[in-house]
Amino acid sequence: MLRIENMSVAYGHHRALDNVSMKVDSGEIVVVLGANGAGKSTLLKAIGGMIPAGNGFKASINGLQIQNKKPHTIVEAGIALVPEGRGVFGELSVGENLKLGANPKRARKHENKNLKTVFDLFPVLARRKNQLVRTMSGGEQQMVAIGRAIMSQPDIMMFDEPSLGLSPLLTTEVFKVLTLLKKTGVGILLVEQNARQSLAIADRGYLLENGHIGQSGLARDLIEDEAVRKAYLGG
Amino acid sequence: MEIIITGILLGGAYALIAVGLTIQYGVARIMNLATGETLVASCFCTFWMFNSLKINPILGIFLIAPAAFILNWAIYSLLLLPLVRRAKNKAMLEVDSILATFGILFLLEGLMLVGFGGEYFSYSFLSTSYTIAGTAYGLNRIVAFLAAVLITGTLYVFLTHTRYGTSVRAVAVDPAAAGLVAINVDRVSAFAFALGGVVTAAGGTLLSTFYTFNASMGVVFTMKALIIVIMGGVGDVRGAVIAALILGIAETATATLIDPGLTIAATYFLFILILLFRPQGLFGRQTT
Structure with missing residues (x-):
């Protein structure tokens, strides 16, 4: 289980995250919804150790404290991040990217075992093992990024807007993969702008507004909520 | 034909120097202006070990390499890592590292001038001739070239076929993403900087078997290494090797056909051509 308590991040005077607390259990999908600039990416990067968060917060996975640790230590602890813009190694081949995972x-x-899982989920990657990642389409690069994260044997996977720049068809495909991963017992923390589709696959959700958590609750309740419908689902 | 063979033999040692620099710059992101001094220091070490301890220069590499590794590791960890941590962006790190290694350049050069003075040094190792296709070449040059091929080949296999080597390339491609696959970026960078120093030092040892050197010639080799690295494409090991051979041939051709005094001029002429027409390197892609 991933647990975050009182996380705050500031860029200069601008507070990007303000006292955020949340948890993600294994085998559940938790979605964080918010507008551009609400602090969604900041949240994932701070958990992943890519940007420093202020003092006084706690982060733990399965009881192991991970606050203020470097990214490589956090991956070792069992948290894998699929960053926005994918963060794959474009100059390396698909096979090398997965091996590095x-x-x-x-x-x-x-x-x-994990390589087999990845190739079962994305057969195209098996066929293109020796291709350089930068020569692939956006959707295929997203598959490499997700595959690489699966290779690191995570307990918790974090996805930063995996649907960004993908066609509706591919988006559905990616969300289907998230559901399959959840069934293997992995806990998923998903950050999205696509509220409708992400709430449909999620178990719980948090609404992030100007750096702090507004509403939270079961995904099926959030979908019905009047305020949520207005702000995120277009009425 | 003679020019080409002589040039290629010279290019072997050049390749090691340039590959060392390109690894340091490509992975650890340090433009090491003291790379020529590493090379000269290695020349002097080899010279001293050969003259006073009678150690074969080729075997001497096995003593110099660990020493170069430790020294370069220490330089990176103590001197350069604070700059890396402090740098807000790539340009800032570039300026800082150029200034810092510029300082190391003068420090090392000064130490060597104190130790050995300004005269030229050389020693006689395998200075018999060996005939290839009817022309005689120095056996020391041939042995140095073969050793350079072996070292570069080993390095290439390490970088492309081992997990740690792939990690090194991953840091070169994207340090931030490297953290996401549990690579300790600081440690791999320090390793790469040290490895680059080892390759450069090995180049120095091999060069000293057939080349006359002095304490203040480091800067010429730093320039040559820079030219080769830019010609081959920054961070590209294969490109650096080909560019080194081209430079070796160009220098030999100039020295034989025109005048030995013009070799450095020829080097820069080549450099200007590259900068004008292929600034991304011989094999580099246009950056978008």
């Missing part, structure tokens, strides 16, 4: 010590002995 299995770089954490926790993942090495599961490398073959």
